[in-house]
Amino acid sequence: MLQWGLEYLLGSLTLTGLAWAAAAWGDSGDWTWLPSFLDARIWWSPVIIGTLGLLLTLAAPVWRYRVHRWEVSSDVVYTRIGWITRQWLLVPVSRIQTVDAEQGWIERILGLATLKINTASHEGSSHLTGLTAHEATQLAADLARRAHDLRDDAT
Amino acid sequence: MTRRLSPLTWVVGALREFVALIAVAATGLAVGGLSTGALFAVAALGFGLVHHVVRWLTFTYEIHDDRIELRRSLIGRSAKTIPIERVRGVDITASFSHRLLGLAVVRIDAAADGDEGVLDAVSRREAERLRRLLMRPGELDVEPDSVIARAQPSWYRYAPLSGAYLLTPFALLGSALGTLYNLGDEFGLISEGSLAHLGDNVTGVSPFIGVALFALLVAAMPVASILVFTWFNWDFTLRARDGSIVAERGLITRRSVSLERRRIRGIELHDNPLERAAGVVRLNALITGLGDAEHRGRLLPISPHRVAWRVAEQVNGPFRADLSPHPRAARRRRVVRATASPLLVAALAYFTGPTWLVSAALVAALLGIPLGLDRYRQLGHASDGEKLSVRSGSLRRHQQIIEHRAVVGWRLKQTLFQRRVGLSTLMIAVGAGNGSYAALDVDPEEAIDFASSITPAWIKPFLDAH
Numbered sequence: 363m364l365q366w367g368l369e370y371l372l373g374s375l376t377l378t379g380l381a382w383a384a385a386a387w388g389d390s391g392d393w394t395w396l397p398s399f400l401d402a403r404i405w406w407s408p409v410i411i412g413t414l415g416l417l418l419t420l421a422a423p424v425w426r427y428r429v430h431r432w433e434v435s436s437d438v439v440y441t442r443i444g445w446i447t448r449q450w451l452l453v454p455v456s457r458i459q460t461v462d463a464e465q466g467w468i469e470r471i472l473g474l475a476t477l478k479i480n481t482a483s484h485e486g487s488s489h490l491t492g493l494t495a496h497e498a499t500q501l502a503a504d505l506a507r508r509a510h511d512l513r514d515d516a517t
Numbered sequence: 518m519t520r521r522l523s524p525l526t527w528v529v530g531a532l533r534e535f536v537a538l539i540a541v542a543a544t545g546l547a548v549g550g551l552s553t554g555a556l557f558a559v560a561a562l563g564f565g566l567v568h569h570v571v572r573w574l575t576f577t578y579e580i581h582d583d584r585i586e587l588r589r590s591l592i593g594r595s596a597k598t599i600p601i602e603r604v605r606g607v608d609i610t611a612s613f614s615h616r617l618l619g620l621a622v623v624r625i626d627a628a629a630d631g632d633e634g635v636l637d638a639v640s641r642r643e644a645e646r647l648r649r650l651l652m653r654p655g656e657l658d659v660e661p662d663s664v665i666a667r668a669q670p671s672w673y674r675y676a677p678l679s680g681a682y683l684l685t686p687f688a689l690l691g692s693a694l695g696t697l698y699n700l701g702d703e704f705g706l707i708s709e710g711s712l713a714h715l716g717d718n719v720t721g722v723s724p725f726i727g728v729a730l731f732a733l734l735v736a737a738m739p740v741a742s743i744l745v746f747t748w749f750n751w752d753f754t755l756r757a758r759d760g761s762i763v764a765e766r767g768l769i770t771r772r773s774v775s776l777e778r779r780r781i782r783g784i785e786l787h788d789n790p791l792e793r794a795a796g797v798v799r800l801n802a803l804i805t806g807l808g809d810a811e812h813r814g815r816l817l818p819i820s821p822h823r824v825a826w827r828v829a830e831q832v833n834g835p836f837r838a839d840l841s842p843h844p845r846a847a848r849r850r851r852v853v854r855a856t857a858s859p860l861l862v863a864a865l866a867y868f869t870g871p872t873w874l875v876s877a878a879l880v881a882a883l884l885g886i887p888l889g890l891d892r893y894r895q896l897g898h899a900s901d902g903e904k905l906s907v908r909s910g911s912l913r914r915h916q917q918i919i920e921h922r923a924v925v926g927w928r929l930k931q932t933l934f935q936r937r938v939g940l941s942t943l944m945i946a947v948g949a950g951n952g953s954y955a956a957l958d959v960d961p962e963e964a965i966d967f968a969s970s971i972t973p974a975w976i977k978p979f980l981d982a983h
Contacts, residue, residue, distance in 0.1 A: 440979050447930065447932045447933065449928055449930045450929045452928075452975055453926040453946075454926070481926055482952070484946075
């Protein structure tokens with residue numbers, strides 16, 4: 363959750379920054395093609411973006427945490443993600459081709475990792491975020507071993 | 518045994534350059550008189566020949582039991598090794614000059630970063646021998662060459678329906694004008710004065726001629742489309758040979774694509790409303806891990822329904838189930854989706870833009886209603902125990918029939934709008950074709966039942982938890 367919060371925070375800060383810069387540029391320069399009502403309110407855009415960003419940072423991670431689920435039974439990996447659009451993904455271990463455990467820089471600070479599962483089809487690939495680094499590496503090794511054991515030549 | 522490419526290869530290369538050389542020599546002549554022109558030509562020909570012979574000398578290939586090695590040692594040495602196991606397809610292409618000399622270019626498609634092995638060029642016989650060795654059939658697969666289907670010339674008239682090559686007359690005109698300009702420039706015909714003069718001439722010409730010319734181009738579109746289509750797909754023949762399916766086509770350049778039968782996991786049929794009205798359809802094969810699937814997987818170009826389904830059965834086995842329709846709610850959703858964007862555009866145009874845009878958008882929205890209804894009608898999914906099928910689309914309708922064993926995963930997707938009306942989209946992850954095929958707007962319960970019927974072992978553990 364914290365990881366997502368940080369990600370969202372950074373994202374919205376950047377966006378707000380960009381919008382602010384754009385507004386400043388628009389104000390100083392003379393953008394004649396912009397309709398007049400927009401021009402007068404050009405400073406609204408960074409304010410709006412900033413507020414939205416703040417809301418997103420506060421609300422989204424909690425919601426995502428509650429909705430995001432994953433489970434690995436003996437032979438199938440099940441993932442549930444998404445808050446506005448929901449997705450349930452089922453990938454049998456026998457069809458997994460590669461498993462990667464990756465850490466972005468935020469993740470490294472927080473001690474988390476993302477598990478990337480790849481299958482023959484782009485559709486069947488998934489990311490499991492928010493795992494602890496230890497869990498992720500263990501799971502990766504585990505899945506890779508089981509995939510190798512269960513592999514049959516269907517693809 | 519290490520082999521070299523056919524020595525005639527550099528003849529082909531030289532021939533091609535010779536033609537370009539004539540143009541260079543002509544320019545040389547025009548510019549500096551006989552001696553300069555002759556000098557240009559001889560020098561260029563000499564360099565070209567040396568280049569080709571050197572390339573020929575330094576390239577060798579060797580085929581072992583389990584791999585083929587292509588080696589080039591010019592300045593640096595490079596060796597490409599392709600394990601025969603990983604060969605997905607072998608293309609044999611022969612351009613006009615190649616055909617004259619009895620040569621062909623062999624392209625080996627292996628599953629390695631899209632980098633194919635190219636043998637340019639070997640003799641026809643050698644190409645066939647290589648293909649036989651590379652597309653290694655299983656012990657049981659040896660079968661005599663048999664024709665599965667052959668495109669009839671009368672089918673070429675359907676070419677304009679698919680929109681292929683329709684803009685050819687415009688493209689040709691454009692490039693012709695471009696070439697004329699360049700030539701004129703070369704020969705000093707074009708200058709400030711002449712251009713201005715030309716401009717006067719053109720504007721002086723009556724608009725009637727302009728319209729007539731445009732009308733001519735438009736009328737030429739379907740004709741050009743048929744001609745170009747015929748050029749590329751001349752005598753399209755589908756053969757079964759030694760465990761692979763071979764598709765041959767082409768008038769001047771003959772191209773032959775072979776696909777291993779055991780890699781075929783399904784078929785796909787495409788059409789658009791015009792083609793549907795004419796009763797024709799296009800057929801592709803779904804191959805495991807195929808790159809350029811669009812062209813390589815083509816089993817039939819545009820052809821009548823009956824033939825396409827017969828070939829589909831022969832290549833992939835019969836499909837004995839009818840597509841079941843999707844819930845009523847899907848109909849409303851399809852219509853809404855088809856009319857929503859034009860309506861949005863109309864609304865925006867009403868406030869800001871020109872009035873013609875508003876009426877155009879409203880017309881589009883109106884047309885969206887039958888479009889949405891047709892889209893709903895085309896939706897369907899089914900399974901006959903061995904294969905599954907999904908269909909969707911109207912302007913670009915496609916139906917896939919895929920073997921059960923090719924399924925590698927399931928994804929059930931539900932947007933906010935779908936949640937409210939009790940629908941979802943089932944996406945089937947397949948290790949073939951483009952990887953993902955969808956059954957749009959199905960009832961979630963039905964989707965899960967469908968998935969269970971196909972891969973029960975995967976779904977059962979989660980049925981309760983869900």
